[in-house]
Structure formats: structure tokens, C-alpha cells
Amino acid sequence: MAVLAGLWAWGGLADEGLWLVNQPPRQLLRQRYQFELTDAWLATLQKASVRFGPGGGSGSFVSQDGLLISNHHIGSDAIQKLSTPTKNYLRDGFYARTLAEELRCPDVEVNVLESIEDVTAQVNAAVPPGANAAAAFAARRKAIAALEKQSLEQTGLRSEVVTLWQGGAYHLYRYKRYTDVRLVFAPEQQIAFFGGDPDNFEFPRHDLDICLFRVYENGRPARVPYFLRVAPGGVQEGELVFVLGHPARTSRLLTVAELEALRDVQLPFRLAVLKQFEVALANWSARHPENARRAREELFDVQNARKAWDGRLAGLLDPELFEAKRRAEADFKARLAGLPQGAAALAAYDRIAAATKQLAAQAVRYALLESGYGFRCMSFNLARTLLRAAEELPKPDGERLREFTDAARPSLELHLFSPAPIYPDLETVTLADSLTLLASQLGAANPLLQRVLAGQSPRQRAAQLIQQTRVRDLEFRRKLYQGGAAAVAEAADPMIELARVVDPEARALRKVADEQNEVRQQAYALLAQARHQLMGAETYPDATSTLRLSFGAVRGYSEEGRPVPAFTTFGALFERNRQMQNQPPFDLPPRWLKGRRRLNSATPLNFVSTCDITGGNSGSPVVNRAGEFVGIIFDGNLASLPWEYAYSDAQGRAIAVDVRAILEALARLYGAEGLVRELRQGHRSG
């Protein structure tokens, strides 16, 4: 790790790493923890782990009958969609005592990683030497689509080419996909997310952030070949633990030039947008309890993202972190000079800087028009998907936008045909707010903006569009998707026509981004090669929403001189509730207030470890040396947020729910003895 320290150093490095499961840190684990990682051990973990779609998040099987545990905040979108004004499962919780009571989620899929294949050579071979960025991007996109399609056809498995090391390698990931996912158990959101946004990313913490699903095949519980056995005794302070999950994205290998653009351009804009949106949602929610119910999930997502990005920006504004990055890059450049390909690698830095400059220059317009920040509502999202599907699907697979390739279509259709409710009043609020943002950013005199607003104010226009569009009608969407461009044009739906007005510029921005990212990828590939040559193979790439192994120890830390112990307890939960006068978001569900005496106040509720995680790891199982389930990741603390750019175990920690709290609460508060039995036995009873 001393070698890595030269590159990524920011504080200590000890337990750093989001390791590929096909390149695990065997040597490191042997040296630091005298742990022999075996293929069988890792294979079980891999195939017991799942990735949630379409929103992301992790989970794991905990019984051979398809029982799946994840976080409440991963399942909450589904729970919200299963709820109605009269059956509020988010607020009141849910428990299916029988299979018949399990509720099918409208648009949840889970994916299990079956195999990985290195396709770097094939992908790179497809790009003609000396091709310009546009041609190189087109050739690479085509090659990737072909590989994915061929794999899907040959194996029937969802197939996805993953770009690693920012372009240094391409691996083909194949997933078994489950789309019949049913809700089995959810606690009240108020205990899953006790402390709400104020305590989010904080520690000490007191959340039972879990929910349980079951995957079905052919209308019956799936028999899954791999699952985790629970360790009812949990873990002890200092113990080695592992996390298997799907960290979404880190930016640790980016050049200083890229980090500067993030720090000075992209992150400030993203945060301003998030905060504007948060204020709009919070304000509307506060006007009526039903508003609050409708907006709750979206508001949580926005607050969560805002707090995460605030913490990451704080990391980039920390001169200690940034200077470490600068020094590491300077050191690496100095060592590059000694390599035969040194000059080429050094030149790659300049190409990355030039591409970064172009991307930063269009970042705001890209976010508004292509990422859709200017049109924030489900209706626009659906409308543009219909518009683009009609344009993209007739093209050869390899020439389509990535989200419309044959390999991606199942997820696309799951999303497009979700029967989940869409609330016109909430849609109007978010669209009006984002059209105001668009006007503020482009200036009211901008010709595109004027076409978007069509002579109305943002509020009027939003109300009109949401009122008149038909895309909330599932049958309408099916008809247009099947009918293609002619049907879409004939429908003359105002929201789709709005998407059409925006699309030329959105696509132009996307084209520049794709090409410049191709330039970046080629340049990063050179840096990755040089890095492997200088530092050996036992390194890991930035997170890519794919399965990774982390390891670390259960360990407290100290903050402003005060020790922060590794575990919290049920007792501490009730104390925090008392201190905060049972006021939202620190109120407890009636079941908990009444059932307090039935719980052992010393039972561990949450714990922290030095495992390296980030967003997307939510729901990841925490396992011990024996591979047994001892807890479930649901958050990182504030000091872990800068891990986006550099790991440090000085104060940064991953936060998990302790398996002991899960078992005790299920048994003593929820009367869920059947579930507890299944968890302890690893299969359903009788």
C-alpha cells in the first residue's frame, strides 16, 4: 500500500479499496489481516449479492427461497408506489405473513452478477488507429453494443460492457435478472429513517434502515443457489468485515485538471440546483400532509444528494486533500518520465485537460437540456423517452444512444411501462420550478427558452403542459412506443412536442460530451497502462455501479477530541428521541414507543467500520471472515463523503444496521417470527 499512498494519499490508506471481484486484493488481505481469500468464499458472496434497478442500490439473498434484504431507503420508492392515501405503507410499515400477502412491486428489478469477461482487446481493436473523436466514439459504441447483444443472445443474460479505469479496460458483466420482486417486510419509515435529513450522514446513528423482498420466478418464490447465512451473534469491535456491493461512482483517478473543473464549475452548479429543488419540494410538502406523502421520496433523494455533494465539495475545498492530489500527480508525472511511453502518457494529461475544458464549458447547458434539470418531472422524462425511442430503435443497434440498445431495452421498458402513480400537482410544481431555473440560466431572451415557454410564464406553461399531456396514461405510452415515429407525431402531445423542440440542442450537447469522453478514455487508457506498469496489478478502478469488494475493521473514531464508539444501541435510540422531544423527524412510531420495554436497551443497533464505500453501496451486506451476514450498510458518515476523491480512515466510516437489532426488532416488535425463522434457517418453514 505504500505505493498506492504515493498516488492516492489523503490521510491513512489502510483499508482503502473498491476491489473488482475478478481482481481481489488477495495479497493485501493476507498481509494486513492474515486472511486467505478463497474462490469459493468469494463466489458465494458474489452470487448472493444483487444490484437493484433502475435506481441502483445493493442487497443480498438471505434464504434459499429468494428472500432478499436491502435498505428501507432502497425499497422506499417501491413502497411509496404500493401505497395509497388510505394504505400508507411508508408511514405504517408492512409485513406479509403469508406468500399470498406479498405485494408485487411495479418497477423493481434485481440483477445477480453471473460472470465477468475481459473484452478490452475486442473493444480497442474496433477503433481504427488515428480515427478522430467522433469516428472513434462511433466505432467503440458499435463494438460495445455488438458485444452486449451477442452475449445476450448467446447466454440469455443481461450483458453490460463496463468501462474501467476511465478507459483502461473494458469488462463484460453478465447478470441474471429478476423482475418479479415482492415486498415482504418494511418497518415504519420513521424508524428506518429516524432523524431524517438532519441525522443523515451523521454518526452516532439510530436507524433500522432495512426492508425485505422476495424474488419470484414463474409466479413462485425463486430457489436461489447462493445466499448468506446470518450470524445471530453479530460482530465485535476490531473484527475484520467485508462489504459486497455496487458503489455507483468515485472520482479518485481523475486528473487535477478534472478535479478543478468539478470543484469550480460542476459541483457548485449541481448544488445550487439541488438546493433550489429542495426548497421547492419542502415548501410544497409543508402545505398539506398529502403533498408531503406524494413528494416524500423525491424530497429524500434530493436532500440526500445535496448533503452528499456538500460533503464532497467540502473535500475538494480542503487544501490538504487537494494538495495531496496535486503532489501525487506531480510524483506520478515525474515517474512517468522514466518509462518508454512516458512522453505519450504525459501528453495524455494535456488531452484530458483540453477535453475537460470543453466539457466544463457546456456543463450547465448539458445539465439543463440533456440531463433534464430544466424539465424536472416524470412526464417530460417519459415524453422524451417516447420521442427518442421512435428515433433510435429503427437505427442499427450499434448506432443508437446507449440507453436504447437491445441490451438496455428490458430496463428501458420496465421504466417506460411502470404503472406507478404520477401526481399532476407535484409534476406541475417541479416542472414550474425547473422551467424557472432554465429561464434564469439561459436568460429570458434566449430563443430556445422562448420556444419552450411559448409565450407563457414558467408557472403557466408548466400547468398547461402537465394538464394537457397524455403520457401519464400507460396505454398511451404503449401505443406510441409500438407505433413509432408516425404514431408519436400524430399524437401531437404537447410534452412530447416540447421534448422535440429541445432535442436538437440536447443531442448536440450529448454528441460533444460523447466525443470528448472518448478523447478522455483514450488518454486515461494510457495513464492506466503506465500505472499498472509502475505499481503492479493489485489496484482497483474507480467505482462504476458494479460489484466491488471492500474490507475493513469495526472501529470507532474521535471527533474534536471526543471518542465516538463503534456501536449505538436501542437504548441510545430512545435517548435521542427523548432529547429531541419526540418531534419529527425524531419521533418514533407508536409500536416503538409502546414496545420499548420489550427491547434490550444494550442491543447494538448501528455500527461503523473502515470499509470503503460510497453511494450505491446502500443495502450491501456486511459479512465476517466466515462470509456470514452481520449487518447491512446504509450510509457513510460526513467524513466519508470526500472518499469520492480520496479515502481516509482518520474519521471516515461506513455505517451499518446490526443483525442483532434486525432479529430482535422483527421478533419482539413486529411479531415476525416466521421471518426470523427463515433468516436463521436459511429457508422457509413448512
Place this chain on the structure above:
Amino acid sequence: MAVLAGLWAWGGLADEGLWLVNQPPRQLLRQRYQFELTDAWLATLQKASVRFGPGGGSGSFVSQDGLLISNHHIGSDAIQKLSTPTKNYLRDGFYARTLAEELRCPDVEVNVLESIEDVTAQVNAAVPPGANAAAAFAARRKAIAALEKQSLEQTGLRSEVVTLWQGGAYHLYRYKRYTDVRLVFAPEQQIAFFGGDPDNFEFPRHDLDICLFRVYENGRPARVPYFLRVAPGGVQEGELVFVLGHPARTSRLLTVAELEALRDVQLPFRLAVLKQFEVALANWSARHPENARRAREELFDVQNARKAWDGRLAGLLDPELFEAKRRAEADFKARLAGLPQGAAALAAYDRIAAATKQLAAQAVRYALLESGYGFRCMSFNLARTLLRAAEELPKPDGERLREFTDAARPSLELHLFSPAPIYPDLETVTLADSLTLLASQLGAANPLLQRVLAGQSPRQRAAQLIQQTRVRDLEFRRKLYQGGAAAVAEAADPMIELARVVDPEARALRKVADEQNEVRQQAYALLAQARHQLMGAETYPDATSTLRLSFGAVRGYSEEGRPVPAFTTFGALFERNRQMQNQPPFDLPPRWLKGRRRLNSATPLNFVSTCDITGGNSGSPVVNRAGEFVGIIFDGNLASLPWEYAYSDAQGRAIAVDVRAILEALARLYGAEGLVRELRQGHRSG
């Protein structure tokens, strides 16, 4: 009004106008309402009205013994400062049954307008013909300071030259100043601000937004010569009413070029800053009830401003309003062509556009460095005041920054030597947040930013500065203020030294702003002359935080086809509380829940009228034809927010607390019979 319609039209105009008390709309009132405005009637209203300092807001005397009524949200800053963790008057309310129990507020002053003198000729005569902007600004500043100083010395009254019509006229306002202001009564904030931010600027509304003070002179209740008698019977729908108050600022006479800059540059930035700050304060407040108590006033101010500016920006983004502005300007320009000075007036538009461009180009840096958005905390504010006082006070009066002139010193010192508590934890949060804003806006590589941060992250730097500065110590401030530049330098206080680092650029920005505003003023003076010539004298200038008369009718309106009646009642208050499940901010104080049956559910609580108001009017008395107090303004509805730029009575309304609710609640819920007696009699008993 037909003539005005050509200039300001946006919807109907009927009751438009923020009229100068020395140029009241006599003719208009006669024509529209057959009301004969007499000098005696107006003089009583004028001298019974007060302006609050330093924060602004209005109020009126309601007894000859100095009893003063205003809004709770005007008094709440003082109430907060009188509160402690154990005596929470904001939460629990306050009532002094005897004079001895009345609590002196640490830094409240109230001002009564005694006289107005037109000094336009003197001010303009001081500016040499053909002087450049810098010289003209300096000459005008000197002349104004001299007029103010001379008036103060001659009359002993606080004297303030007010710029009207954006430079078309200069009037000298003289105020009697009371600085011994004591709290007499405040209801619980929860009923004063029932519905909190979600219901703010909304109607129907249910707030008892009042509090009562008493002004003292020489340690005894002041005997005030003018006060309003209350009308216990209140008003009826359709009745003519008047509002006397201190609207802070409107922008109705700005050119289209200025409005465009506001719409596309200043307002979006201001809103982004407000929302960032709101999120920071709300997040910190939610972590602990004591945090919430400390930040409550600041959070309210920020949310209030955010909602107001959101509504104003929506007005500017309404093409109907903006096109009306554009047409009015085109019409006016066409009519200018017929005047002898037409060419000069038309050229003035170009000079305003050029100045606007310069001001807009530096608007963000100005806001950050001179307005202090980059250093948001009391400590910085005090530190810079000390630094600048040491530099400014030795200069001749006429050459100082405006806030350091002799005429302004009493208010400056009231603020500087306020013993109100300053909370280091809150200071650290707000400073860290605003330093992050500064870094994001300037870019981390900016040399000034690097000097500001001194090698630390925004959070570290904020914590260090707040910990090490001594400016929170009142005696320290006194010492430095008296000791001048030498004492300030010797103290080497880190916050003052930070202010010193920022000051050269801040002052440079201020200089450009002052000069360009001088250019604008000269140009607007030409437009004002032309306007008076074309339209006669019965017009009003934009609001300037000085006393204005508005009039209108008590009248409901309709929204999305549904009628919104003019009055709400106690009954409707309890119904809204029930609908919102008594959850904050819709919870009611225990006194109200318990005392519900003692109130008449039909008693009017709040009412709306078409009176033209804006921010600063809060606390203004509403009086009937007889000049009797029938209510007190505390808000405008959402549709009134665009009145910043153009009045319309289509839906826009001023919102007031009804005198009947005040009297009934005081008597039946608060046991404040003594106060009720004083209000009904116009003097204290016994």
C-alpha cells in the same frame, strides 16, 4: 388613472399607489371614493406612525402613553434577543401586567416623521455642470451630508435626505427618535406565525401577527401627541381603508433594460444564495431544539425573502407583465419625442442601459464582497464596521461612506453596541456556508479567495475565525471604536484583519456602484421631469423605506374560478389546525387549544384589501375613513409579490390582522384586560 395606465399598466390599476404624505392623491380619492383628504387627518396618521430601526418595519401609536403596535415578526428579533434557553418568549409569549415588568429591547429604535423639506434644488446645485461621475457623486454626497448634518444640528432631529423618483427629487425627512423601547405584549410565535413558511404569503390566512411595545423617555412612558383610536367594530367588506407605512423598495419606474438585468442576473443569483443559506440554516436547526431556537429568526428572514423574491422573479418571467412594461416604455418614448427636451430624455435611456450593464457585470462580486454574502455572520459585520469606522470617521463628514456620516451615527452605534447575544456555533455554520459560496463563485484559484481562506478549508477557516475573534465582546468593540485605527491595528483581531484583506476590492466595487448610480440618477432625473410634464403632479415615486399612504377597499378575489372571501375567522383557524393534524408549523399553542371555546368562531381574524403595499409595510396600521385603527398589515399574498414591478388588483392583496381578533384574544385568552382598556380608552388607567 388612465394616464398612469399607459405607463405602469399590468391588469387593473384602480387602487395603485405608494403616495408621498406631502403629495397625497387628493383628486384621485375624491373621484374614486368621494373622500376629502384633510391636512389634519393626514397629520395625525403621519405622526401616529413609526418606522422601526435598524431592521425596518412599521407600527403605530395606539395610546397617548406611548403604546405602540406592530407585527410580531417585526418585534421577533427583539423578542428573540430578550429570550434565553430558559425563558423562551418567542415560544411562550410575553405579557407585562405592570410598567415594571416591561422589558427594554437591546437595539430597537423607532422614528416618527416630523417634517419633510424639498431640497432638490440645493442638492443639484452642488453638482458642477459637466462633472464626471466620480466628481458628481462626491459633490452630491457632500451636499447631502451637509444638509443632513445642518438639519440635525439645528433641529436635534434625525435627518435623512431621501432620493425620490430614482434621482428626480431629493427630500429631507426629519424624525423624532425613540431608543428606549420596551416589550409589553407578544403572543406565542406559533399563533403569530401560524402556518409558518408554508402559509407565508398565502391567503386564506390565520395569524395573530402582532406585538405591543411602549416607548419611554427619561425612564418613563413617553406622552405622545398623536395616536390612533381603535374602532372595536372593525371594517366591512367593500369599505374604503388606508394604510400608512414604510414600504422598503419597489422597482416600478425602472427601465426595461434594468428589469432585464434584474430578471436574468441579479434575481437568479440572489435566489440561489438565499436557497443555499436556507438549506444550511434549516439543516442545522433540525439537529437540536436549541439550534432551532438560535437560528429561528434568521431562518424566518431568509425563508420570507426567498418566497418574496421567488414571487417577484415569477412576475418578471410573466410575459404579460413584461410586455406591458415594454409597451409602456415604447409609448412613453414616443411621447417624449414631442417634448423640447425629448432627445435628452431619450439619450438618458442609453446612459441607464450602459450603467446597468456595468452594474450587472459586477453584481455577483458586489454581493459577495461588499454586501457581505461571502462572509455571512454577525462577527464579520461587526469587524468590518470597526475597521471602516476607524478609516471613515476621521474624514470630513461629506466624504465618508453614507452609513458613517454624522447623521447616520446614532443608528450605527445602536447596532454596533447592541448587547444582543451572538452564538458562535451558529456563526460558524453561516460563515462556513458563505465561504463555500465565495469559493464556488470566485473559483478556488482566485488570489483574494486564497488570502481569505489562508490555506484552510472554508469550514476550518470559519471555525478558526469565529473561535479567535474578540468582536463578540462588547467592551472590545467599544475600545476599538473609541481607539480608532491605531487600536484596531494593534488588536490584530483575525476577523478584522480578514475584513481588511477584503476591503480594497469591496471598496473598489462600491466606488463603481456609487458612480454608476450617480449616472443613473442624473438620467432618471431627466425622465422624471419629462414624466411630470406629460402626466401632471399626481403621481408617486418608487418606495424608499419612507412613509407612504396607500388606499383601497376590503375585497376578496377569485382563484382558479373559486371565490376567496375577504375575511378569515377564528373558526377557520381551528379548522386549518385540525386539517394539518396539529403538526408544526400548524400546531397551536396550548393556550389556544385549551381556550378555543372562549373565542367566538365567527370573529374575523385576518382580512385582505386592495391597498398597495410591499415589504417594509409590515406593521402598518389599517385605518378607516375616520382615521381609526381597524387592523394591521402583516403580509401580502403571492399575487401581490410582482407588485415590486407593477401593481394589479386582479388577485394581489394586502393581508391584515383584524382589530376585533386582537381585542378578543387579548381579553379572553391572555387575560390582558389592562391592555384592552388602554386600547379602548387611548390612555393607561389609573
